[in-house]
Amino acid sequence: MKNYNISIIKGDGIGPEIVDEAIKVLDAVSYSCGFSLEYKEYLMGGIAIDVTGEPLPNETVQGVLNSDACLFGAIGGEKWDTLPRDKRPETGLLKFREAMEVYANLRPAIIYDELVNASTLKPEVIEGVDIMIVRELIGGIYFGKPRENDGFKAYNTMVYTKPEIERIGKQAFELAMKRDKRVCSVDKANVLEVSQLWRDTMEEVARDYPEVELSHMYVDNAAMQLVRNPKQFDVIVTGNIFGDILSDTASMVVGSIGLLPSASTGDKTAIYEPIHGSAPDIAGQGIANPIATIESAAMMLRYSLNEIEAANKIDTAIKKALKDGYRTKDLAAYDAKEVVTTSEMGDIIANYI
Amino acid sequence: MKNYNISIIKGDGIGPEIVDEAIKVLDAVSYSCGFSLEYKEYLMGGIAIDVTGEPLPNETVQGVLNSDACLFGAIGGEKWDTLPRDKRPETGLLKFREAMEVYANLRPAIIYDELVNASTLKPEVIEGVDIMIVRELIGGIYFGKPRENDGFKAYNTMVYTKPEIERIGKQAFELAMKRDKRVCSVDKANVLEVSQLWRDTMEEVARDYPEVELSHMYVDNAAMQLVRNPKQFDVIVTGNIFGDILSDTASMVVGSIGLLPSASTGDKTAIYEPIHGSAPDIAGQGIANPIATIESAAMMLRYSLNEIEAANKIDTAIKKALKDGYRTKDLAAYDAKEVVTTSEMGDIIANYI
Numbered sequence: 001m002k003n004y005n006i007s008i009i010k011g012d013g014i015g016p017e018i019v020d021e022a023i024k025v026l027d028a029v030s031y032s033c034g035f036s037l038e039y040k041e042y043l044m045g046g047i048a049i050d051v052t053g054e055p056l057p058n059e060t061v062q063g064v065l066n067s068d069a070c071l072f073g074a075i076g077g078e079k080w081d082t083l084p085r086d087k088r089p090e091t092g093l094l095k096f097r098e099a100m101e102v103y104a105n106l107r108p109a110i111i112y113d114e115l116v117n118a119s120t121l122k123p124e125v126i127e128g129v130d131i132m133i134v135r136e137l138i139g140g141i142y143f144g145k146p147r148e149n150d151g152f153k154a155y156n157t158m159v160y161t162k163p164e165i166e167r168i169g170k171q172a173f174e175l176a177m178k179r180d181k182r183v184c185s186v187d188k189a190n191v192l193e194v195s196q197l198w199r200d201t202m203e204e205v206a207r208d209y210p211e212v213e214l215s216h217m218y219v220d221n222a223a224m225q226l227v228r229n230p231k232q233f234d235v236i237v238t239g240n241i242f243g244d245i246l247s248d249t250a251s252m253v254v255g256s257i258g259l260l261p262s263a264s265t266g267d268k269t270a271i272y273e274p275i276h277g278s279a280p281d282i283a284g285q286g287i288a289n290p291i292a293t294i295e296s297a298a299m300m301l302r303y304s305l306n307e308i309e310a311a312n313k314i315d316t317a318i319k320k321a322l323k324d325g326y327r328t329k330d331l332a333a334y335d336a337k338e339v340v341t342t343s344e345m346g347d348i349i350a351n352y353i
Numbered sequence: 354m355k356n357y358n359i360s361i362i363k364g365d366g367i368g369p370e371i372v373d374e375a376i377k378v379l380d381a382v383s384y385s386c387g388f389s390l391e392y393k394e395y396l397m398g399g400i401a402i403d404v405t406g407e408p409l410p411n412e413t414v415q416g417v418l419n420s421d422a423c424l425f426g427a428i429g430g431e432k433w434d435t436l437p438r439d440k441r442p443e444t445g446l447l448k449f450r451e452a453m454e455v456y457a458n459l460r461p462a463i464i465y466d467e468l469v470n471a472s473t474l475k476p477e478v479i480e481g482v483d484i485m486i487v488r489e490l491i492g493g494i495y496f497g498k499p500r501e502n503d504g505f506k507a508y509n510t511m512v513y514t515k516p517e518i519e520r521i522g523k524q525a526f527e528l529a530m531k532r533d534k535r536v537c538s539v540d541k542a543n544v545l546e547v548s549q550l551w552r553d554t555m556e557e558v559a560r561d562y563p564e565v566e567l568s569h570m571y572v573d574n575a576a577m578q579l580v581r582n583p584k585q586f587d588v589i590v591t592g593n594i595f596g597d598i599l600s601d602t603a604s605m606v607v608g609s610i611g612l613l614p615s616a617s618t619g620d621k622t623a624i625y626e627p628i629h630g631s632a633p634d635i636a637g638q639g640i641a642n643p644i645a646t647i648e649s650a651a652m653m654l655r656y657s658l659n660e661i662e663a664a665n666k667i668d669t670a671i672k673k674a675l676k677d678g679y680r681t682k683d684l685a686a687y688d689a690k691e692v693v694t695t696s697e698m699g700d701i702i703a704n705y706i
């Protein structure tokens with residue numbers, strides 16, 4: 001029987017509750033598909049600060065590097081917001097992404113038919129939306145140097161090199177080849193030099209993919225078009241901070257940030273996590289929606305373990321749970337037959353497998 | 354009789370058509386309110402490149418500086434997109450903003466009751482939305498140095514100093530005092546040093562406005578909240594590029610980018626312009642919506658000339674035209690009784706004054 005080593009980072013706030021449900025579902029699906037998963041838990045974020053004094057203990061980096069894939073919840077909370085910058089949960093997350101070299105963050109935004117009313121956008125605008133946002137994750141202004149704040153003047157550097165743009169571009173085009181063969185690259189080339197290099201390099205990458213149609217859009221227009229007509233997009237590729245903003249916009253198009261998974265991949269261990277945060281305000285109440293994390297686990301099976309059948313089973317079980325009217329509190333207003341807790345939702349999806 | 358000197362920059366694409374309609378309306382309202390306007394036209398953008406070789410002739414800067422206010426259409430078009438960066442229309446616009454020192458860009462997003470169906474968002478989500486976005490316009494990554502693109506590596510600098518943040522902060526708080534007394538400052542302080550200085554400085558400015566409630570939001574969350582629940586916002590204050598993105602998102606909340614005016618103000622001559630672009634694809638067809646530009650002219654009367662009655666008259670006339678069912682082509686699908694051309698819309702609004 002095949003066995004995989006999975007590193008688990010539960011993190012802060014609702015992180016532990018939602019990851020527990022994903023593990024429940026993973027156990028059900030691995031049993032049913034005849035492979036086994038071994039989990040090892042590591043610390044990151046606020047809890048790591050509390051326990052070890054560091055947001056990203058070295059043991060976590062080593063443990064995850066030695067695993068086949070990493071399932072991650074969420075980190076952060078007000079409690080740690082006033083610590084010096086290098087001791088904050090977010091700094092741990094950024095260092096973690098850097099250490100894992102996960103340069104490509106894939107954020108699919110797909111509408112569940114059952115939840116077409118959950119968006120603030122009109123149903124006819126969003127029906128059938130299926131966007132893959134490919135966000136560069138370990139470059140750009142997040143990591144650029146020099147960076148400083150002396151209390152009078154502060155600055156950050158938005159920087160990209162051609163190889164960085166090429167590798168994320170290739171990822172986007174490869175994904176587009178398996179989809180509708182359209183890539184929209186988002187930048188601000190009418191103002192920024194770094195965007196001009198981005199645009200020129202995307203044009204070069206495109207030459208290797210003659211079947212894929214490449215278009216360019218300014219980031220302000222893209223933010224607008226996502227709300228105006230999200231169906232126009234197939235794959236969107238963009239830099240770190242533009243991707244951060246646009247994928248959150250896209251999550252609202254879909255209706256709930258509690259539904260959206262993500263994969264962060266590079267040449268080492270990939271990380272799978274919901275795109276939502278740690279939501280400390282609702283932690284421990286059993287009302288968090290575990291679907292984004294369960295769907296992230298499905299992405300892990302698909303992309304890192306190549307257990308496609310198992311991934312499909314999870315997708316089907318989630319859809320059935322939604323179709324049968326089970327909703328966590330965040331979606332209670334949308335065609336709910338029964339409002340369930342975080343752990344009940346996990347049970348239902350696991351049972352459907 | 355009072356007389357004002359107005360500098361006019363028509364620009365490219367639909368710029369000339371929409372500015373002509375605004376002048377038509379200004380003439381009607383100045384006649385009816387007993388003051389006179391003298392217009393002088395200047396070149397900027399693509400047309401300036403074609404005529405003078407420069408996107409921003411020095412004569413334009415001098416002429417606008419010597420005027421009481423500037424009404425501006427839009428610039429840019431594919432024709433000039435391949436010129437070297439310092440010869441492009443956008444570079445002219447950025448230099449113009451810098452020369453005028455218009456550090457505060459005010460972008461109101463208000464719903465017209467008559468057009469509540471024009472948004473892709475559900476009517477109940479947007480009814481009564483009234484947001485004022487205050488965007489810093491002559492700092493941040495748009496103007497930051499160093500900036501370079503050597504073909505292998507490219508970078509820009511997002512930089513703010515405390516005085517720059519203070520003056521835009523004060524503008525936002527002053528505006529909030531006349532509104533619902535709430536300011537939401539948008540940044541990315543969990544990642545960027547420049548945002549940390551932004552946040553700290555806003556806290557300091559807030560001390561002088563004890564009646565105003567200050568909150569902070571990360572830019573990714575703000576993009577999401579604008580779509581999820583736009584009614585929660587009163588005044589939003591943010592840096593240059595975040596403001597660029599968020600105000601375009603807000604325009605879609607309102608439903609049409611053809612409706613939204615803006616004012617760019619500082620200590621010298623203020624500039625009034627629609628937030629939409631030059632839309633070269635529809636130029637010269639008589640289908641552009643002139644309302645954003647006419648409403649920009651109303652803002653000019655209100656803020657620069659203190660002709661409040663005249664400004665109110667324009668607001669009322671626009672509302673009446675919409676209420677009576679007149680629509681340009683972009684809004685033909687939304688409760689139109691009669692679809693009219695750009696210049697017919699100008700006539701109707703002028704007649705209603």
Ligand SMILES: CC(C)[C@H](C(=O)O)[C@@H](O)C(=O)O
Nearest residue numbers: 076090093244275543544573
């Ligand atoms: C928590 C924060 C540092 C992070 C980011 O900005 O990347 C988050 O918003 C995300 O999108 O994963």
Ligand SMILES: CC(C)[C@H](C(=O)O)[C@@H](O)C(=O)O
Nearest residue numbers: 190191220429443446597628
């Ligand atoms: C044309 C462009 C340079 C400009 C900007 O980014 O400021 C435009 O998008 C705007 O918002 O006025």
